[in-house]
Amino acid sequence: MDYCIKNGTLVDPAAGHVGRFDLLIREGKVVEVAPELVAPDDVTVIDAAGLHILPGLVDMHAHFREPGREDKETIATGSRAAAAGGFTAVAVMPNTQPPIDSPYHISYVKEQGEVAGLCRVLPIGCTTKGQQGEEIAELGEMAAAGAVAFSNDGVPLMNAEVMRCVMEYSRLFDKPILIHAEDRYLAGEGQMHLGHWSTVLGLKGIPTLAEEVIVARDLLLAEATGARIHFCHLSSAKSVELVRAAKARGVRVTAEVTPHHLVLTDAAVDEFDTNTKVNPPLVSEYHRQALLAGLLDGTIDAIATDHAPHTREEKHREYDLAPFGQIGLETALALVLAELYHQKRAPLARIVEWMSVNPARILGQSGGDLAVGSPADLALVDLERKWQLTTADIYSKSKNTPFLGREFTGRVVMTLFGGQITHKLPDFSRPEDQRVKGA
Amino acid sequence: MPGLHRKDLLGLKDLTAEEITLILDTAEPCREIFARELRKMPTLRGKTVVTLFFEPSTRTRTSFEVAAKWMSADAINITVATSSVVKGESFVDTAKTIEAVGADVIIIRHAMAGAPALLAKSVKAAVINAGDGAHEHPTQALLDLYSIRRHKGRIAGLNVTIVGDILHSRVAKSNIWGLTKLGAHVTVVGPPTLMPPGLEELGVRVCYNLDEALEGADVVNVLRIQLERQKKGLFPSIKEYSRLYGINKARLDRLAPDALLMHPGPANLGVEITEEAAEDPRSVIVDQVSNGVAVRMALLYLLTGGGREDGLLH
Numbered sequence: 001m002d003y004c005i006k007n008g009t010l011v012d013p014a015a016g017h018v019g020r021f022d023l024l025i026r027e028g029k030v031v032e033v034a035p036e037l038v039a040p041d042d043v044t045v046i047d048a049a050g051l052h053i054l055p056g057l058v059d060m061h062a063h064f065r066e067p068g069r070e071d072k073e074t075i076a077t078g079s080r081a082a083a084a085g086g087f088t089a090v091a092v093m094p095n096t097q098p099p100i101d102s103p104y105h106i107s108y109v110k111e112q113g114e115v116a117g118l119c120r121v122l123p124i125g126c127t128t129k130g131q132q133g134e135e136i137a138e139l140g141e142m143a144a145a146g147a148v149a150f151s152n153d154g155v156p157l158m159n160a161e162v163m164r165c166v167m168e169y170s171r172l173f174d175k176p177i178l179i180h181a182e183d184r185y186l187a188g189e190g191q192m193h194l195g196h197w198s199t200v201l202g203l204k205g206i207p208t209l210a211e212e213v214i215v216a217r218d219l220l221l222a223e224a225t226g227a228r229i230h231f232c233h234l235s236s237a238k239s240v241e242l243v244r245a246a247k248a249r250g251v252r253v254t255a256e257v258t259p260h261h262l263v264l265t266d267a268a269v270d271e272f273d274t275n276t277k278v279n280p281p282l283v284s285e286y287h288r289q290a291l292l293a294g295l296l297d298g299t300i301d302a303i304a305t306d307h308a309p310h311t312r313e314e315k316h317r318e319y320d321l322a323p324f325g326q327i328g329l330e331t332a333l334a335l336v337l338a339e340l341y342h343q344k345r346a347p348l349a350r351i352v353e354w355m356s357v358n359p360a361r362i363l364g365q366s367g368g369d370l371a372v373g374s375p376a377d378l379a380l381v382d383l384e385r386k387w388q389l390t391t392a393d394i395y396s397k398s399k400n401t402p403f404l405g406r407e408f409t410g411r412v413v414m415t416l417f418g419g420q421i422t423h424k425l426p427d428f429s430r431p432e433d434q435r436v437k438g439a
Numbered sequence: 440m441p442g443l444h445r446k447d448l449l450g451l452k453d454l455t456a457e458e459i460t461l462i463l464d465t466a467e468p469c470r471e472i473f474a475r476e477l478r479k480m481p482t483l484r485g486k487t488v489v490t491l492f493f494e495p496s497t498r499t500r501t502s503f504e505v506a507a508k509w510m511s512a513d514a515i516n517i518t519v520a521t522s523s524v525v526k527g528e529s530f531v532d533t534a535k536t537i538e539a540v541g542a543d544v545i546i547i548r549h550a551m552a553g554a555p556a557l558l559a560k561s562v563k564a565a566v567i568n569a570g571d572g573a574h575e576h577p578t579q580a581l582l583d584l585y586s587i588r589r590h591k592g593r594i595a596g597l598n599v600t601i602v603g604d605i606l607h608s609r610v611a612k613s614n615i616w617g618l619t620k621l622g623a624h625v626t627v628v629g630p631p632t633l634m635p636p637g638l639e640e641l642g643v644r645v646c647y648n649l650d651e652a653l654e655g656a657d658v659v660n661v662l663r664i665q666l667e668r669q670k671k672g673l674f675p676s677i678k679e680y681s682r683l684y685g686i687n688k689a690r691l692d693r694l695a696p697d698a699l700l701m702h703p704g705p706a707n708l709g710v711e712i713t714e715e716a717a718e719d720p721r722s723v724i725v726d727q728v729s730n731g732v733a734v735r736m737a738l739l740y741l742l743t744g745g746g747r748e749d750g751l752l753h
Contacts, residue, residue, distance in 0.1 A: 272553030
């Protein structure tokens with residue numbers, strides 16, 4: 001099916017198209033972009049009047065749990081959730097059971113993504129065999145099989161020499177090392193951010209130092225080895241400062257922040273809702289402001305969901321016993337719009353850079369733009385549409401989000417991946433929509 | 440309108456000064472029952488009070504049990520071995536089972552912060568937090584407040600010093616909420632490794648030197664030091680702790696003659712407090728235990744709807 005998207009506002013900073021543009025899509029690719037296109041007779045017209053057309057969002061950090069924990073999520077259900085959130089590419093973390101540490105596993109994840117066909121599933125390989133943090137994994141074999149990056153994810157490399165080797169070796173391939181910066185000794189048995197609220201609630205605190213000392217260490221290692229590194233989900237003012245200074249002296253480093261760290265603080269833990277238990281933990285207002293500032297001044301390059309599904313049974317228990325993580329694909333854009341666009345901190349073009357252009361570049365992938373010749377991966381967004389999150393809106397197999405019941409302004413109404421509709425709001429049926437023939 | 444208009448008591452953070460005062464006032468007539476020959480009232484006849492303890496505790500559990508029994512409630516004690524929690528038995532499931540057998544009030548003690556809140560959300564019965572992790576122990580703080588008021592005649596304006604492991608102490612947290620709400624000046628003192636951040640935001644003075652913290656104190660509340668904290672490296676030795684933060688005769692001698700010495704018990708005699716100090720005339724440690732029964736009676740009465748019609752106690 002070929003499409004012509006008419007009357008919408010295109011936000012494509014990478015291609016320099018921001019404003020009224022029509023798009024012609026044939027065989028899954030953008031073939032024409034112009035302020036006013038006459039749709040050929042053989043294509044279906046999608047009337048995007050009042051809507052914004054964004055390059056498909058790229059999430060560089062999600063957990064699809066397959067293989068091993070298909071009760072929480074599968075590559076298919078995760079892909080469906082991604083489509084609902086306007087994502088057309090998702091990089092998935094290797095902390096599965098077994099961990100993704102060989103070319104066979106990489107191929108498996110990629111193929112399952114292709115079978116689901118709802119977004120590009122980009123496999124990340126472990127940096128060490130079995131995610132054990134001891135022996136370097138077959139980075140080259142995995143790269144050849146399609147790994148887009150390497151990470152030991154939630155099992156940080158506490159041995160600096162192992163990390164140094166990984167970084168040295170990774171220079172053979174232009175793939176970033178994604179770092180979950182956490183000193184396991186400093187984090188200890190902590191359950192939430194160490195601060196006023198951990199004191200009030202009596203939950204063991206995790207000092208931001210747990211992140212900062214590893215950020216500092218790995219910046220030094222990256223500087224010494226010349227490796228390209230990327231910090232996952234930054235959560236502290238000092239970390240932002242360290243990355244800012246490192247960038248200024250030319251270290252090859254990029255960083256991401258999650259929507260939930262931009263929107264929530266540790267005060268959200270007040271009612272012991274285990275959906276607020278995430279790693280790194282929700283931080284104080286001081287750190288949240290520093291994260292926003294880091295994002296706005298370009299120190300932080302990308303917004304990534306850290307979509308981490310867990311079953312109801314695992315989450316519906318004592319705070320100390322619940323696993324860390326919350327889902328985020330369906331709510332990411334709405335949260336970012338609320339915090340940055342509607343509060344007039346940033347224009348839509350910058351949000352596109354954080355959620356599409358930059359993550360695609362960091363991962364060395366196509367996407368992030370809708371120039372002629374690019375894949376027709378895009379999201380149609382109604383910026384003013386009001387909605388309230390219910391479990392019915394969640395396509396992920398797990399519903400562990402603290403945002404249930406929250407009212408949002410702005411929603412993805414349709415997603416196209418490779419020129420095919422992968423998501424359409426059930427009630428997206430304005431009068432003009434009748435012109436969508438056979439969609 | 441008199442009465443306590445809430446389903447649960449999870450912590451003193453949630454209570455207003457008026458609600459706290461109401462509980463303390465209601466405890467007054469309950470305290471008089473100790474002097475009576477017949478210590479039984481029909482107030483809670485037909486009500487079932489369950490103590491659900493996931494952590495061993497003789498004092499608090501017995502205190503609640505006596506309070507319930509003197510008010511003619513059917514008191515049932517359930518002690519759940521921590522091991523069955525580790526085995527993966529669902530906490531919410533256990534709670535629902537207990538409610539289904541007819542509990543009107545569930546009193547819970549749990550090693551993990553927030554467990555009573557989770558229980559309160561899962562059941563219709565009234566839930567009383569009898570201590571959850573390092574979070575709160577509201578009835579201990581209420582009995583401490585009651586003891587202070589009983590012996591000093593007031594709480595507002597008093598200098599209260601809390602000594603010890605503030606970081607892990609639910610007693611300290613609840614005391615801080617209660618005391619500051621009622622207008623006392625609170626100082627906490629202990630080693631930096633056992634001091635949590637953010638206490639100043641609660642209106643508390645933080646001190647690391649005991650002698651400095653004791654100066655001008657009207658009330659000294661000494662916390663129990665959990666000996667396993669030493670093994671975790673948070674302080675070097677019991678001996679050193681004792682020397683720096685132990686209450687002894689010499690330190691007591693520098694306190695005012697009408698100062699009050701308290702301890703939630705059970706005390707590690709010779710560690711955080713010497714036996715001699717605990718037996719000082721200014722010590723109300725034993726009286727605190729009786730006050731605990733009175734405060735818990737008041738609370739059971741108020742949470743089951745008492746005080747909203749004509750006082751059953753008077």
